Amino acid sequence: MLVVLLKREGYEATAVASGEQALLELEQRSYDVVISDIRMPKLGGLELVDEIHRRGIATTVILMTAFGSIDVAIEAMKRGAYDYISKPFRPDEIVLVLKKAEERERLFRENASLKQALAERRKDDEVKGIGGIIAGGKAMAEILRTTRKIAEYKTTVLVTGESGTGKELVARAIHDLSPRKDMPFVAVNCGAIPETLIESELFGHKKGSFTDAIRDKKGLFEEASGGTLFLDEIGELPLGPQVKLLRVLQEQVVRAIGSVNDEKVDVRVVAATVRDLGTEVREGRFREDLFYRLNVIQVHLPPLRERxxxxxxxxxxxxxxxxxxxxxxxxxxxxxxxxxxxxxxxxxxxxxxxxxxxxxxxxxxxxxxxxxxxxxxxxxxxxxxxxxxxxxxxxxxxxxxxxxxxxxxxxxxxxxxxxxxxxxxxxxxxxxxxxxxxxxxxx
Ligand SMILES: Nc1ncnc2c1ncn2[C@@H]1O[C@H](COP(=O)(O)OP(=O)(O)OP(=O)(O)O)[C@@H](O)[C@H]1O
Ligand SMILES: [Mg+2]
Structure with a gap:
């Protein structure tokens, strides 16, 4: 009767005469759903559920219970059956239970495939790295996760680590993963510019503001407008420019040398240093307020010998x-x-x-x-x-x-x-x- 009913509803259905035959059939072909009686000679419904589970057969079991055996049905659900339906039932009742089971199955599959996609993407990141950053072990994988997370916010990031640990690579990855990725990434090595030129490099100058200023010059903050400014070797920045930098970070405005106007700037700052800025602060070489302003989020790259x-x-x-x-x-x-x-x-x-x-x-x-x-x-x-x-x-x-x-x-x-x-x-x-x-x- 069920086979006729289910076929009429568009399902493919096969009937077997016992629990044992059901198992044989399930080993041969895969079935989305098993509808079974509870009381059967030899292998009963409960044992069938157990056996399906034990053999790792992926299918949804719906049990049919006679009036008065609901306790058994509940026991069956505890053991992994999906649902039960009391006999006698109307055709639309069984169809409803099946539809529910299908919906659950669909969600399961969707969930599993999403999880897999996510896991693959994660593995991808870890193997290929992001922005060409190779992460073999846990420490670097964690850094990649942090990088991905912080990239989307405009917060200032301080990247620390010994020379050659990949600070610049991380700074670029932060930019590339951020919403600013299509805007400029401007890198400047604070240790490589003579002290007298740093301020004009960073903030620009107006024509005539000093002897060599023969025309207006854009500063790097302006060049990086809308994008990211990478201040490499920030520990080398002299105290004077530090004060100005702090003001830019706090007020998001830049004033070029020789200018009387503040210009609004939208620049994300990523700084890097091999020095321990905490020590630099204690020894008076680095401004404490600037240190705290830069150190909102710190990414520390461990030396290679530690990984x-x-x-x-x-x-x-x-x-x-x-x-x-x-x-x-x-x-x-x-x-x-x-x-x-x-x-x-x-x-x-x-x-x-x-x-x-x-x-x-x-x-x-x-x-x-x-x-x-x-x-x-x-x-x-x-x-x-x-x-x-x-x-x-x-x-x-x-x-x-x-x-x-x-x-x-x-x-x-x-x-x-x-x-x-x-x-x-x-x-x-x-x-x-x-x-x-x-x-x-x-x-
Ligand atoms: N995890 C990594 N995966 C792939 N390449 C890396 C990785 N870390 C560093 N590198 C490579 O090592 C070199 C040094 O990296 P990077 O210039 O970013 O280091 P740094 O910390 O800025 O060093 P320094 O303080 O000397 O400027 C680069 O060529 C970079 O591509
Ligand atoms: Mg570097």
Whole structure:
């Protein structure tokens, strides 16, 4: 009766005679919905629900209950059945339940596909990075997330980190991801302009305002109008210009040198520095009020030695890029070379890694970057152990000390300096580790 009814409603329907047959059928073909009795010989409705669940069959189960067995139906729903319908029922009742189930199914699928799309996009960002920023590990992924989030607001951002950690890259990404992306991105290195010219560079000047001012000059704030002004090395800005900059940030107006009028400006400011501005403030080289004005949001880029998990992906990225740039055909780094790259501490951070890769690609003639093609200083650590082993030194004490020191340095690098975790990896006590760190003079 149900098959006839459902077919008339436009469904495809198959009838089977028992719970066991239903399972066989469900294994063969996929069904959107199962409509089942509860009381059946051998495999009952409840067990059928359990079995469908256990076998991981994706389908929606609707149970038909006789009058008086509603408790069982509720139990079935607890176990994962979708709904129940009491017998006897009218045709439109069963159609209504099916329509509801379909709607739920549609929402499920939509939700699943949206989630997947979102996950893929996230993975994409993390792998390819945004604005060419490679993020292999958690730390950089978090920075990318922050970058994406803050990009859309006009707040001032202060990007900090050692030289070569990618501050400028992040500043550009903030601009590229912002609603201002089609307006200018103007970068200025505050440390590279002579003190006497900084103010006129930033704010512009009027003809005749000083000896060399032979015509009106637009300032960088005006050039960046509607877009983003990147104040690189802001820590180098002398105190005088700092006062003027603070006023621009606070009042959103610029007054060119020699002018009597304030011009309204709409510019987002991103600043970067390798210095610790907190210290600069304490030592009187940087204005505290300007520091707070700039430091609304801070993005700190950790040094590369604290995120070795980024190295492999960066190496691959730089190899690909250099291949395009120089027409080389390097396929990758040998496992040995990669190990050396992973072990090095990279004082010059990503920029040093980038230069190292490019240099070794130019110098090598093989398809791979080999350990021998890497600069001496990268190989030093490994060579120290090798040399000791090769030197004929037989003292276990001396040799193990060198190996111990290497292992400890490595464990500390891998744990980002976390001594508790490093001790665990090294399988020594925390106290022993602290003692050895001191003994070897590791910083
Ligand atoms: N996460 C990254 N993914 C890809 N390339 C990166 C990444 N970080 C840095 N780089 C590259 O490393 C180089 C240095 O980056 P950038 O110029 O942004 O550093 P910086 O912090 O501004 O350094 P400095 O303080 O010396 O100016 C650039 O060529 C940049 O493209
Ligand atoms: Mg820079």
């Amino acid at each position: 070795p998990e980024d190295i492999q992906m960066l190496v691959e990225h730089f190899i690909k890029r250099t291949n395009v740039k120089l027409g080389t055909k390097t396929e990758g780094a040998s496992p040995e070379a990669m190990k050396v790259l992973l072990d090095y501490t990279w004082p010059g951070n990503v920029r040093e890694l980038e230069n190292t890769i490019e240099r070794s690609m130019v110098l090598s003639d093989g398809a791979r970057i080999e350990m021998e093609g890497l600069p001496e200083k990268l190989r030093e650590n490994r060579d120290r152990i090798r040399q000791t082993l090769r030197s004929g030194e037989l003292s276990i004490k001396k040799t193990t000390r060198i190996i111990e020191e290497e292992l400890i340095r490595k464990a500390l690098r891998e744990t980002g300096g976390n001594r508790t975790n490093a001790a665990k990896i090294l399988e020594i006590s925390h106290r022993a580790l602290l003692y050895k760190i001191k003994e070897f003079g590791i910083e």
